[in-house]
Amino acid sequence: MADERKPKIEPYPGPAGGWGSVKSVTAILKREQVPIPSTVKELWRQNKPRGFTCVSCAWPQPASPAKFEFCENGAKASAWELTSLRTTPEFFAEHTCTELLGWSDHDLEQQGRLTHPLRYDRATDTYLRCGWSEAFEAIGAELKRLRETDPKSVVFYASGRASLETSYLYALFARLYGNNNLPDSSNMCHEATGVALRKSVGSAVGTVVLDDFARTDCIFFFGQNAGVNSPRMLHDLQKAAKRGAPIVVFNPLRERGLERFTNPQSPVELLAGKETPLATQYLQVKAGGDIAAIAGLCKTLVTLDDEAVKNGAPRVLDAEFIAQHTHGFEEFATWLRAQSWDDIEAASGLQRTELESAAATYAKADAVIGVYGMGLTQHVLGEYNIHMFANFMLLRGNVGKPGAGLCPVRGHSNVQGQRTVGIADDPALVPLDRLADQYGFEPPREKGLNTVETCEGVLDETVHGFIGLGGNFLRAIPEQERVTEAWHKLRLTVQIATKLNRSHLINGEVAYLLPCLGRIERVEENGKSQVLSTEDSTSCIHASVGKAEPASPELLSETRIVVELARRTLAPNPKVPWDGWVNDYATIRDAIEQTYPEQFKDFNQRMWQPGGFHRPNSARDRVWKTDTGKANFILPPVLTATGFEDAPNRFRLMTMRSNDQFNTTIYGYDDRFRGIEGTREVVLMNPDDITRLGLRDGQTVKLLSDAGDGVHREVRGLRVVAFDIPRGCVGGYYPECNPLIPLSHHALYSKTPAAKSVPVRIVA
DSSP states (O other), rough: OOOOOEEEEEOSOOEHHHHHHHHHHHHHHTTTTTTTHHHHHHHBBTTTTSSBOOSSOOOOSSSSSSSOOOOOOOHHHHHHHHSSOOEOOOHHHOOHHHHHHTSSSHHHHTTTTEEEEEEEETTTTTEEEEHHHHHHHHHHHHHHHHHHOOGGGEEEEEOOTHHHHHHHHHHHHHHTTTTOOOBGGGGGGHHHHHHHHHHHSSSSSOOGGGGGGOOSSSSEESSSOOHHHTTTHHHHHHHHHHHHOOOEEESOOOGGGGGGGOOOOOHHHHTTTEEEEOOSEEOOOEEEEHHHHHHHHHHHHHHHHHHHHHTOOSSSSSSHHHHHHEEHHHHHHHHHHHHHHHHHHHOOOOOOHHHHHHHEEEEEEOOOOEOOHHHHSSSSTHHHHHHHHHHHTTTTTTTTTTEEEEOOSSSSTTTTHHHHHHHHHHHGOOHHHHHHHHSSSOOOOOOOOOHHHHHHHHHHHHOEEEEEESSSSHSEEEEESHHHHHHHTEEEEEEEBBOGGGGSSSSEEEEEEEEOTTTTTTOOEEEOHHHHHHHOOTSSEEEEEOOOOOOTOOOBBBHHHHHHHHHHSSOOOTTTHHHHHOOOOOOOHHHHHHSSTSSSTTTTHHSSTTTTEEOOOOOTTOOOOOSSSEEEEOOOOOOOOSSSSOOOOOEEEEEEOOTTTTTTEOOSSSSGGGGEEOOEEEEOOOOHHHHHHTTOOOOEEEHHHEEEEHSSOEEEEEEEESSOOOOTTEEEETTTGGGGGGOOOTTTTTOOOOTEEEEEEEEO
């Protein structure tokens, strides 16, 4: 079932994009057996006005789109949804869930789109076809019983795929049910961003808009791989590079998408083999060493500014901005002056000269964009990584001015939007009083369960029911083996999905798999075509119009499924018009506007605006909604974000994605940019570490957890690959390496799993 090719590992000489991208897209179109004419028609509509929002990353849609406004991974995601392959009830009659657990992630989803609602039969260990009414009635009855016992025992999980309309109703359903147990995929990736930025600048999201990339003088990158995670971003980076804007990159691995790029949609560049160099300076920081690296940048800037003041020269720091808009600068500057360069170099793995050179580049630029991804968020001190990055940007006033700002890059297409409309375990993030007035009920005020807390509740048996609105929960979480073993004790598990994945094969006592329409497909309710909406990484709201023929006439929209479950579970409430909402999605948007009037004024009209409309962002306007009323300089407690001490033969494992996957969806077994073909069972190591441990390139090893908590965790059968990675750090693929991550190994405040610096040992 898995890739039968002999693994091949050798350096890839090409750029990001280019012919490699063209060939990769062509290959997946063939593999998914998509109807080419209709698929090309849909790709033409992707990320365009009156088109549909890509189901892959959340990079913004320009008001004036390119001829083809999609990237390699976006095309793969669309082909994955438009496939002609089908996973029918007959397939499940031939395969038990236990058998299917032996299949790879790729092979499970490769079976194609789910076509009918299914009920798990424990006696035969198979899924059986059932009717929609049967499923809704049975699930509703179970939810009622669980609610009578303890309404806080059910979890309402959401992936980043669901629209704003579905997400709003889903969050309302959970609160009417009686809890704030609304974990979502942001818990696993960017939750640290929301927690940290609220304290630093008073806004939980980034402050840049797409137009800022056309106006910036310089871009600083930390822990974000645009070539894999947001390839359309490469077009904006290419334009900036061609203008002469320096791009300074901090990342443990040298990622091709930040080194050089050939636009695959440019015949001239393709035929001429023309490449655009991107990074003007590339600093391979240790995994978990970003606090120290940023401290070195900031220390250099403060030193230069001290010298400028002493000599009567122009200031290096934006003294006026600091005085008017910030709090805590003097304490921060004093802390920086006290840090030794020896400590900074040791913690970051970088040389003083490298950091001073990067700081000099920053000092020369008037407007700087700071981009970061999960390389900053997924650490025990992930929030302090972001505080430090915000400190760095504040030193020269690079928040709240054109061409500058903080740019966290979200990896899932509407995960930020879900939080905006109420999917949040923290009730402080939701206007509960307004909901109470709007819908005539008393919303629960206690904090709900996030992803880590949900796993803890499964282990201690306080969670009894789980509804998954998309996603592959059990494959994405840390501590996979223990949580999976305990999962069978749940009373109810419901999965709403487009394709089969591993989480669907591990079930509670009562379990249903409910197939839904994809975002690209036509949604009709009450004989009327419906429109959805999403939010991108820059807080911009877009309409999304699906027109493709549904994969099966049996499929229902996610919105319809949520409404039917709510109707079967909750008592009638005249202020909650489920039937009216599901028959006309525009009325859901009216309800969203009523709940969030400042954010969604004239929602139904403005979402058609080319490029979408932006939600207000106080930090962008230099209005700081923090406890001090200003942007805050926040000091880190230590220079290393790992949360554990270094020890002999203890390595820092960073999990990573290949360019042939999106989150837990594995499109294939090739990682073109890293030169790895035919396998995902690898561990990337520094050649010096390989020699020191007496290993050899190509040898098979296993990784063991070195968390010191007495729990045995291991991943076997990994091939050693010599790679350009800092000494003491190793790389392995997500989600294959997730079993090595302890549930307790998470960011301090947000509980984001610390997957970018996991303590492990290597055993031959």
